[in-house]
Amino acid sequence: MTAPPFKLWRTVVAAAVALPMTLGIVACKTGNAAQKLADSTAPTLEGSVGKCKPGAEASKSLVVEWPMGERAALESRVKQGLVAVRYRNCEMELITNCTVSGAYSYTSVTPKSENIKITNADELYAKIPIGAVKLEGKLERDGQLNVDMVLVGRHEASRYYFQTSDLSGRCDGATHVVTGLSVGAFVFYSGAGADIGISGGVKGTGVETGAGSTASKEILNRDGDAAACSAPSTVAEGETGDLAIAGPPAGCAAALQVEVVPIDRPQMTTTTSTSAVGKMTDTNGVAGVDLATETLDKRIKVMTFTALSGYAIAAGGVVLAYIGLAQNKKYSAESTDVGAAGSADRSKYIAGYTTSQAMLYGGIGGFVLGAGIGLWATVRGNKLRNERSTRLAGLDVAPLPGGGFSLGAAWSF
Numbered sequence: 341m342t343a344p345p346f347k348l349w350r351t352v353v354a355a356a357v358a359l360p361m362t363l364g365i366v367a368c369k370t371g372n373a374a375q376k377l378a379d380s381t382a383p384t385l386e387g388s389v390g391k392c393k394p395g396a397e398a399s400k401s402l403v404v405e406w407p408m409g410e411r412a413a414l415e416s417r418v419k420q421g422l423v424a425v426r427y428r429n430c431e432m433e434l435i436t437n438c439t440v441s442g443a444y445s446y447t448s449v450t451p452k453s454e455n456i457k458i459t460n461a462d463e464l465y466a467k468i469p470i471g472a473v474k475l476e477g478k479l480e481r482d483g484q485l486n487v488d489m490v491l492v493g494r495h496e497a498s499r500y501y502f503q504t505s506d507l508s509g510r511c512d513g514a515t516h517v518v519t520g521l522s523v524g525a526f527v528f529y530s531g532a533g534a535d536i537g538i539s540g541g542v543k544g545t546g547v548e549t550g551a552g553s554t555a556s557k558e559i560l561n562r563d564g565d566a567a568a569c570s571a572p573s574t575v576a577e578g579e580t581g582d583l584a585i586a587g588p589p590a591g592c593a594a595a596l597q598v599e600v601v602p603i604d605r606p607q608m609t610t611t612t613s614t615s616a617v618g619k620m621t622d623t624n625g626v627a628g629v630d631l632a633t634e635t636l637d638k639r640i641k642v643m644t645f646t647a648l649s650g651y652a653i654a655a656g657g658v659v660l661a662y663i664g665l666a667q668n669k670k671y672s673a674e675s676t677d678v679g680a681a682g683s684a685d686r687s688k689y690i691a692g693y694t695t696s697q698a699m700l701y702g703g704i705g706g707f708v709l710g711a712g713i714g715l716w717a718t719v720r721g722n723k724l725r726n727e728r729s730t731r732l733a734g735l736d737v738a739p740l741p742g743g744g745f746s747l748g749a750a751w752s753f
Contacts, residue, residue: 399427399516400599402456404487404528405471405561410434414595418444418495418521419587424507424514427600432470438511440502444521446587448493448573451524458485459532470598482530482558489526489596490569493588496520503604520599523588525564531557564594636728643721650717653710661703667696 403411413434417423422440426433458464464479465472467487479485497519507514568591575586587593671693 399469399601400520400597401432401470402468402487402597403432403470403595404489404526404563405468405475406595407561408563411563411595414518414521414598415523415593418518422497423518424511424603425516425518425600426513427470427516430465430469430471430473432598432600433513435511435514437509438507438514439509440517441506441508442498444495444497446493446495446573448588449491451569452491454487454489454491456487456489458487459483478530478560483532485528485530485560486557487526487528489524490564490566490592491522491524491596492569492592493524493573494520494522500601501604502601507603514603516600516602518598519601520597521595522597523564523593524596525566525569525592525594526596527559527562529557529559565591568592636724640721640724640728643717643724647714647717647721650710650712650714654707654714655710657703657706657708657710659703660699660706664696664699664701664703667692668700671696 403414406414413436414423417434417436422442422444424435424438424440426435456467458467458479461472461476461479464475464485468475468485475485497517500519502517504511568589571589571592573587573589671689
């Protein structure tokens with residue numbers, strides 16, 4: 341029997357050995373696509389918050405839907421110092437026992453009236469992202485949400501950049517700081533074509549339906565007395581004896597709109613708490629590792645490349661082992677053939693048998709090594725992706741269901 345030329349075998353062996361390296365290089369070139377696939381299986385900020393995106397820029401939102409208790413807490417905390425909040429999932433939660441370095445100063449403006457009409461979900465999430473989820477049903481049923489308001493001034497923070505080192509007290513989970521709060525009076529109601537008119541229908545401390553009403557409506561919330569908004573701002577005596585504007589007119593200090601900025605490297609917590617719109621909290625969790633998101637991104641990319649390279653090596657090992665097994669069976673019989681003893685062909689068969697064994701065991705070793713590297717990098721990468729998403733969204737650290745970690749789009753272990 342004629343043996344295959346050894347040049348052909350050298351080509352096959354070289355191709356089998358080069359396959360893992362080639363796949364690794366391709367994986368590196370397509371790292372962005374692989375990262376997108378990996379990130380799509382892990383919790384992300386966009387997936388968590390839906391249409392609400394309290395990202396790296398300042399975010400503004402009307403807070404006219406907040407209940408009375410939470411509104412009172414916000415107005416009270418503003419007088420004491422800067423306010424830290426947890427802002428996620430279209431919800432804002434006051435961190436009442438957290439102290440932030442800095443203070444607010446009040447600036448009065450000429451009273452300004454405005455009527456805001458919201459007719460679709462896009463407008464709702466743009467104007468009132470905080471609490472928009474629970475308002476979608478009301479908007480769909482009534483066709484329109486309306487805010488009539490009078491603005492008389494703003495509480496503005498003395499600073500606009502914050503790190504976790506600027507926070508003290510029980511600040512676990514804090515993601516943003518309130519840097520601006522517009523105040524005045526408002527009425528929030530539903531109904532397409534409805535027009536209450538905040539200035540014409542004011543009675544007592546709220547807004548009543550008056551002659552300005554042109555359609556059926558439901559008052560959802562109201563705060564402040566529009567009639568009081570025309571009064572002078574309250575003043576207080578300063579340290580030097582001079583009078584200075586201390587706040588809005590009495591009865592016209594209702595919170596209308598908040599402006600928040602993110603805390604650089606927001607704190608994480610290992611405790612689990614239930615968030616609600618405008619809910620006050622007094623958590624006492626354990627702060628997590630303060631690791632920059634950029635560093636996490638770099639580590640995730642390294643782990644993704646390492647995992648793909650490991651699986652490529654494992655795949656190459658399988659191919660190499662398969663070829664070695666096939667050739668081992670072939671040359672095993674030929675190399676021990678007594679009839680071929682002493683012939684030149686037998687030496688070639690023995691050499692081929694030795695080469696096939698090396699390919700077989702080398703392929704098995706490559707598969708074990710590559711699979712081990714790939715699995716380790718996958719587990720490590722999923723941990724980092726979970727930590728990254730947690731840090732961006734200000735979520736509490738929690739393992740995936742079952743205590744395992746996701747592997748790709750469909751595997752878990």
